[in-house]
Amino acid sequence: MAAPVGGSGGRMSTTQGFTVAIDGPAASGKGTISKAVAAHFGFAHLDTGLLYRAVGAKVLLGQDAAEAARALVPADLDADNLRTPDVAQAASRAAALPQVRAALVDFQRSFALRAGGAVLDGRDIGTVICPGAQVKLFVIADAVVRARRRFEELSGKGIDTSFEEVLADVEARDARDRGRADAPLKPAEDAVEIDTSDMAIADAVATAVALIEAKRPV
Numbered sequence: 001m002a003a004p005v006g007g008s009g010g011r012m013s014t015t016q017g018f019t020v021a022i023d024g025p026a027a028s029g030k031g032t033i034s035k036a037v038a039a040h041f042g043f044a045h046l047d048t049g050l051l052y053r054a055v056g057a058k059v060l061l062g063q064d065a066a067e068a069a070r071a072l073v074p075a076d077l078d079a080d081n082l083r084t085p086d087v088a089q090a091a092s093r094a095a096a097l098p099q100v101r102a103a104l105v106d107f108q109r110s111f112a113l114r115a116g117g118a119v120l121d122g123r124d125i126g127t128v129i130c131p132g133a134q135v136k137l138f139v140i141a142d143a144v145v146r147a148r149r150r151f152e153e154l155s156g157k158g159i160d161t162s163f164e165e166v167l168a169d170v171e172a173r174d175a176r177d178r179g180r181a182d183a184p185l186k187p188a189e190d191a192v193e194i195d196t197s198d199m200a201i202a203d204a205v206a207t208a209v210a211l212i213e214a215k216r217p218v
Contacts, residue, residue, distance in 0.1 A: 019112045020038075020133060020136075021129070022120070022137045023122060023123055023124065023125050023137070023185070025177065027147070027170065030137075030139040031049070033194075033205055041117060042117070046112075046120045048125065049123075052094055053082040055090075056090030058076075060087065060090050066097065066103060070103045092173045092177065095123070095180075101124075108120060109129060126187070126190075131188065135212050138193045139194050139204075143170055145197050147167035147170045150170060
């Protein structure tokens with residue numbers, strides 16, 4: 001179900017593009033929804049989590065997190081290992097560092113303002129990166145449901161893990177994301193919440209599309 005968690009948001013000039021901010025915890029469905037709505041409207045899409053995963057992957061190779069963030073290039077987002085559990089944990093730890101987040105802010109904001117519209121998904125898009133986004137969605141789901149989704153995804157890729165390990169990972173990331181001092185995971189005051197725990201993906205996408213349609217300039 002979709003439920004508002006605040007008032008109406010501010011609008012940026014249409015000459016700056018139309019920005020959709022979609023936040024939420026790991027495996028809530030925000031990435032799938034973001035890709036679908038971007039394709040539906042012909043908007044550009046940025047999975048900002050990939051920025052932090054790319055930094056995390058470099059940290060696992062021995063690089064300093066802040067230096068890795070400052071040196072990040074678009075090609076780094078195409079690495080084959082960005083979806084592994086180890087990289088996910090390293091990304092979550094890197095994302096808790098203020099100097100890492102600061103290094104990636106300008107890239108994200110520039111992407112958000114491109115002409116033709118943009119969808120960004122992450123954990124602080126509506127609160128920090130794009131507080132003036134015309135549409136802000138906050139996608140949630142029960143932790144057990146999210147762990148089951150992630151476990152099935154990893155198993156399908158041949159990654160050896162257990163449901164218990166994945167659930168522990170999801171809960172640890174939630175605690176770290178919500179508890180960090182810099183840009184914690186939380187809905188913007190004017191975000192609309194979509195709980196995908198019991199929703200088919202088609203219904204979740206349809207809900208998001210309807211909410212975006214209602215905010216688009218005529």
